[in-house]
Amino acid sequence: MPSSRTRLRPWLEQKIESKSIPGLTWVDKGNKMFAIPWKHAARHGWEMDTDARIFMQWAVHTGKFKPGVTEPDPKTWKANFRSALNSLPDIKQVKDKSINKGSQAIRVYRMLEEVPKKKGLSVHHFGDEGEAVECSTTVEVIADSTNEFYGLFQVSPIHTTGADLFVAGR
Numbered sequence: 157m158p159s160s161r162t163r164l165r166p167w168l169e170q171k172i173e174s175k176s177i178p179g180l181t182w183v184d185k186g187n188k189m190f191a192i193p194w195k196h197a198a199r200h201g202w203e204m205d206t207d208a209r210i211f212m213q214w215a216v217h218t219g220k221f222k223p224g225v226t227e228p229d230p231k232t233w234k235a236n237f238r239s240a241l242n243s244l245p246d247i248k249q250v251k252d253k254s255i256n257k258g259s260q261a262i263r264v265y266r267m268l269e270e271v272p273k274k275k276g277l278s279v280h281h282f283g284d285e286g287e288a289v290e291c292s293t294t295v296e297v298i299a300d301s302t303n304e305f306y307g308l309f310q311v312s313p314i315h316t317t318g319a320d321l322f323v324a325g326r
Contacts, residue, residue, distance in 0.1 A: 164240050165247060165267065167217060177210050179262065188267035189250060195261045197230060204230050211237045246271045 162170070172180055172190055179193035195207045204212070211233035215221035220236060221228070241247060246268045253264035 161217065164214070165244060165270070167214070168247075169267075171210065171213070177213070178206060180210055183253065183264055189253070189264060190267070191262040191264050193261070194254075194256075194263040195259065196257075197234075199259060199261075201259060204228065208233060214240070241265070 168190070171177055172182060175181070177193075179191065181191055183189045183191050192210060193207060195202055197207070208230035211230060212221060212228070214237045215229075215233040216223065218236075221233065242249075247265050248268060250264040250266050255262050
């Protein structure tokens with residue numbers, strides 16, 4: 157992922173604060189609870205420009221949709237957005253406050269305490285042999301019979317000591 161792209165949580169916070177997407181709003185700002193319009197595309201009156209706006213804007217932001225170049229695909233945009241949102245450890249759906257059906261369907265989520273990113277991982281350089289980066293899982297690099305550049309990576313869950321190294325082939 158390019159480092160210049162804003163991550164989903166801060167992107168969402170900016171969109172909520174800007175009030176640029178109708179229905180995307182704080183439900184309880186103090187508890188970081190917010191609502192996302194989640195109308196089903198099969199509903200009568202569904203319109204892509206309004207009901208899929210947040211999904212389209214995220215697709216544009218991530219480079220998955222280029223207006224005028226790629227075909228609009230709101231079903232995929234929504235699935236990708238949902239997947240990205242569900243993968244965040246610090247944002248959880250509040251199911252009992254969500255409305256699943258009807259023209260006012262919304263999903264309510266809560267932003268939890270941010271999970272700090274790991275910083276300061278050391279990188280060890282081994283000349284032409286590659287690099288080693290600290291990680292929490294042992295990764296064994298095995299030569300691929302069709303590729304001299306170690307194209308096949310296998311993850312080995314054994315030997316997880318906390319000081320394990322990931323060795324990348326050249």
